[in-house]
Amino acid sequence: xxxxxxxxxxHRLDPVREALAGIGVQGLTVSEVxxxxxxxxxxxxxRGAEYNTQxxxxxxxxxxxxxxxxxxxxEAVGNAARTGRIGDGKVFVLPLEGAxxxxxxxxxxxxx
Amino acid sequence: xxxxxNTAWLITATALVLFMTLPGLSLFYGGLVRAENLLxxxxxxxxxxxxxxxxxxxxxxxxxxxGGGAWIGDLSKALLSGMPRDAVAANTTLxxxxxxxxxxxxxxxxxxxxxxxxxxxxxxxxxLLFTLLWVLLVYVPVTxxxxxxxxxxxxxxxxxxxxxxxxxxxxxxxLVLAVLLGPRLGFPDEVKPPHAPWMTMVGACMLWVGxxxxxxxxALTAGAxxxxxxxxxxxxxATATLVWIGIxxxxxxxxxxVGAVTGTIAGLATITPASGFVGPGAALIIGLVxxxxxxxxxxxxxxxxxxxxxxxxxAVHGVGGAIGILLTAVFMDAALxxxxxxxxxxxxxxxxxxxxxxxxxxxxxxxVSFIIAKVVHAVIGLRVxxxxxxxxxxxxxxxxxxxxx
Numbered sequence: 001x002x003x004x005x006x007x008x009x010x011h012r013l014d015p016v017r018e019a020l021a022g023i024g025v026q027g028l029t030v031s032e033v034x035x036x037x038x039x040x041x042x043x044x045x046x047r048g049a050e051y052n053t054q055x056x057x058x059x060x061x062x063x064x065x066x067x068x069x070x071x072x073x074x075e076a077v078g079n080a081a082r083t084g085r086i087g088d089g090k091v092f093v094l095p096l097e098g099a100x101x102x103x104x105x106x107x108x109x110x111x112x
Numbered sequence: 113x114x115x116x117x118n119t120a121w122l123i124t125a126t127a128l129v130l131f132m133t134l135p136g137l138s139l140f141y142g143g144l145v146r147a148e149n150l151l152x153x154x155x156x157x158x159x160x161x162x163x164x165x166x167x168x169x170x171x172x173x174x175x176x177x178x179g180g181g182a183w184i185g186d187l188s189k190a191l192l193s194g195m196p197r198d199a200v201a202a203n204t205t206l207x208x209x210x211x212x213x214x215x216x217x218x219x220x221x222x223x224x225x226x227x228x229x230x231x232x233x234x235x236x237x238x239x240l241l242f243t244l245l246w247v248l249l250v251y252v253p254v255t256x257x258x259x260x261x262x263x264x265x266x267x268x269x270x271x272x273x274x275x276x277x278x279x280x281x282x283x284x285x286x287l288v289l290a291v292l293l294g295p296r297l298g299f300p301d302e303v304k305p306p307h308a309p310w311m312t313m314v315g316a317c318m319l320w321v322g323x324x325x326x327x328x329x330x331a332l333t334a335g336a337x338x339x340x341x342x343x344x345x346x347x348x349x350a351t352a353t354l355v356w357i358g359i360x361x362x363x364x365x366x367x368x369x370v371g372a373v374t375g376t377i378a379g380l381a382t383i384t385p386a387s388g389f390v391g392p393g394a395a396l397i398i399g400l401v402x403x404x405x406x407x408x409x410x411x412x413x414x415x416x417x418x419x420x421x422x423x424x425x426x427a428v429h430g431v432g433g434a435i436g437i438l439l440t441a442v443f444m445d446a447a448l449x450x451x452x453x454x455x456x457x458x459x460x461x462x463x464x465x466x467x468x469x470x471x472x473x474x475x476x477x478x479x480v481s482f483i484i485a486k487v488v489h490a491v492i493g494l495r496v497x498x499x500x501x502x503x504x505x506x507x508x509x510x511x512x513x514x515x516x517x
Contacts, residue, residue, distance in 0.1 A: 044305050046144075046370045047424060048363075048411050051305035 001096035001109060002070040006061045007035065008081040008089040013059050019080035020063065023072055026112065029062040038086065058089060064096055064112055114198065115205035121334035122210050128325025129217035133161050133224045136322055140315030140377075141228055144370070144423050146304040148504020149232045150514035156227045156236065160243050161220045167247055168216040175248070176255040177202075177215065182263040185256050204332050214329060215255075222251055222278045228423030229286030232296050233501050236509050238494045245484045246285065254281055254473055268454060269469040270440055270462070272341070273330035275385025275433035276473045283430015284477035286421050287413070292485045293495055295420030297502065303420075309370045316373035320349055323380045327387040341387040344395035345380065351399025352379025352406075359407050374428060378406035381432030386440040391449030398439050402432050434470050441466045 008016060013030065020028065034055035041054045065073050070093060077091050101111040138157035142150050164172075171190045179186030189195065192212065201211035223243045230239070257264040258271050271277055296303050306312060327345045331337035356375025357367040382402025383395060390398070409427035413419050421427070441463035446452035453462055488494060495501075500508040507513060 045360075045364050045366070045368060046306055046309075047374055048360075048371075048407070049300070049414060051303075052301075053305070 001099060001112065002065055002067060002073075003094040003096040004063045004065065004070065004073055004077070004091065005094070006063075006077045006081065006089065006091045007033065007058050008061065008077070009083065009087060010057055010059045012081040012083070012088075013061070015080040016061060016077055019076040020073065023069065023076055025063060025065060025069075025073060027063075031060045031062075033058050033060045037090070056087065064099060066109055066112065113205060114200055114207055115333075117334045118205050118332070119207060119210055121338065122206050122214055122329060122332065125325035125329025126210065126214045126217055128322045129214070129221065129329065130161075132319050132322030132326065133157055133217070133221045136315050136318030137221060137224050137227075138315065139311050140319060140373075141231060141312075141423055143308040143311030143313075143315065144228075144306040145231050146504070147307040147514055148506055150307065150506060151510055151512055152236070152505035153227060153231055155510055156231075156234075156239050157224045159236070159240055160224045160227070163240055163243055164220045164223060164247055165216060167244060168212075168219050172219060172247055172252050173212055173215065176219075176252045177211075177260045180261060181256070182266070183256070184253050184262075185260055206332065211332075215259075218274060218278060218326075219247060219251055219255075222274075222282050223247060225278070225282035225425055225429055226286050226289065228425040229290045229421045230293055231422050232505065233293060233495055234289075235493060235496055236505075237492050238488050241492060242289075242484060242488045242494075245487070246481065249484060250281055250285065250477055250480050251277075254476060257472070258469070264465075264469050264472065267465050267468070268457065268462070269465050270389060270444070271385045271437060271469065272388035272440075273327045273384045275381075275436040275440075276469055279381045279384060279429040279433025280437075280470065280473050281477045283426040283428075283433060284474055285481040286425030286430065287419060288478060288481040289485055289494075290419050290421040290426075292482070292489070295418075296422060297498065299420045300414065300418065303422075306370060309368075313369055313373050316376055320376055320380065323349070323384075327384060331388060337388055340391070343392055344387050344390055344398075345383055347392055347395035348383035348399035348402065349376050349379040351396050352376065352382065352403030355379075355400055355403030356407055359404070374410075374424070375403045375407070378402050378428050378432050381429050382406070382436040382439075385433060385436040386443060389440055389444040389451050391443070393449050394439075394443035398436065398443065401439065402435055405435055406432050434474075437466050437470055438463065 035058055036055055041052055044051045074091050082088055099111040100107050138154045142153045145153055174187050174189035175185045178189045199208040201208040223246055255277050256262040258277050323345055324342050328338040328342040331341055353372050353375040357372050360371045361367045379399040379402050383398050406428050409431045410424045413421055413427050444450035
């Protein structure tokens with residue numbers, strides 16, 4: 001099993017969700033987060049004064065999947081989230097050691 | 113004799129001007145601070161409104177509007193004691209209760225304007241004590257000089273709705289408090305941007321609408337003067353907004369909402385003293401000048417003087433009010449569409465009186481505010497601890513959060 005964490009532009013969340021549903025991903029977790037990468041924040045101007053925002057709003061999507069479809073998921077997220085501009089985000093893939101469906105107690109891949 | 117039409121309009125105008133503070137100005141300022149200080153700003157405006165209401169009844173109204181003194185009124189109307197129910201306010205056709213209430217709403221919004229200077233770092237207790245002393249020692253005397261038959265009124269100074277009484281007193285005091293308090297932590301490079309520009313816009317809209325009560329109500333009658341005051345108010349506000357949008361567009365490539373509504377307030381403050389004396393053509397020019405000069409002054413105060421008048425009270429209200437006072441002397445000329453000068457008066461003579469007024473009000477506000485702030489500092493301290501400032505005033509001073517999410 002793999003645990004995939006994607007940090008993406010907030011407005012790309014719906015396309016990502018649709019792409020993942022298309023390849024059979026059953027569930028995901030979304031959180032609103034802030035961070036910076038090479039983009040290094042952004043500048044806002046109020047009444048002529050510049051404010052440098054250190055952290056840019058992003059959306060973090062977490063998905064647990066079977067090994068077989070992990071590459072497919074990464075590709076789908078990348079394609080759906082990409083705008084080609086700085087700040088599109090990152091996707092990380094981690095090995096996942098276990099899982100449990102809380103309602104039934106099923107363990108491992110069956111729980112996904 | 114009481115006139116029903118005039119009275120009906122002034123009751124309406126009174127409600128509009130109170131609406132400018134509660135909640136107009138509160139939201140305008142509230143949106144401009146960081147989220148952890150939102151409630152403290154709303155609370156400061158609310159607390160000031162209640163405190164001034166009581167002080168106005170106890171003695172402030174009487175000291176401002178009764179008696180024939182050159183410098184200050186007397187206590188004959190303290191607590192409105194002995195006032196018959198159907199008393200008529202001097203030189204009006206209004207019940208004295210209505211005039212009392214209308215003027216009270218001006219006394220409320222003026223110290224509330226000063227809030228913009230000290231947001232995010234002044235103790236609530238200090239805000240209340242400062243306001244109490246300030247209304248009695250700055251607002252009341254200046255109001256008496258100009259609207260209560262005092263020495264500036266005798267000389268013919270014209271301030272229709274409060275360019276000096278409201279905007280310059282508040283603006284100068286804002287500067288004094290900003291200097292004595294010191295800047296917010298992180299000023300100028302690391303202060304947080306406005307947390308809710310949309311809230312600032314909603315507040316600005318309430319101020320704009322309320323300003324019809326402020327300026328057109330200051331005619332004290334429901335007639336031609338009120339109609340023209342309303343008209344020039346709208347034109348100046350709209351023009352100054354367009355000026356501000358234009359400057360930001362040219363300078364930064366993006367016209368911002370916060371900038372646009374700040375231009376609105378600058379245009380409104382600038383037309384205020386002139387609104388009863390000038391015509392619509394003049395309002396275009398007054399809005400143009402008010403918008404441009406106030407924009408420029410925001411940068412001067414914040415970046416050149418390095419004074420953290422946090423929400424630009426001096427640059428927008430103080431400067432706007434003073435410009436309006438001066439331009440009144442120009443555009444009241446009948447040849448320029450105004451009401452014309454008093455008999456025997458000329459543009460030069462009127463300008464000299466207006467300048468005297470600016471100088472006197474500026475000096476009085478500066479010196480007396482400084483003394484009051486020093487006294488409050490000695491008694492209870494002006495500023496919250498650095499820890500409180502970092503965590504935000506809402507939780508530390510009021511025990512609640514603006515947003516529980």
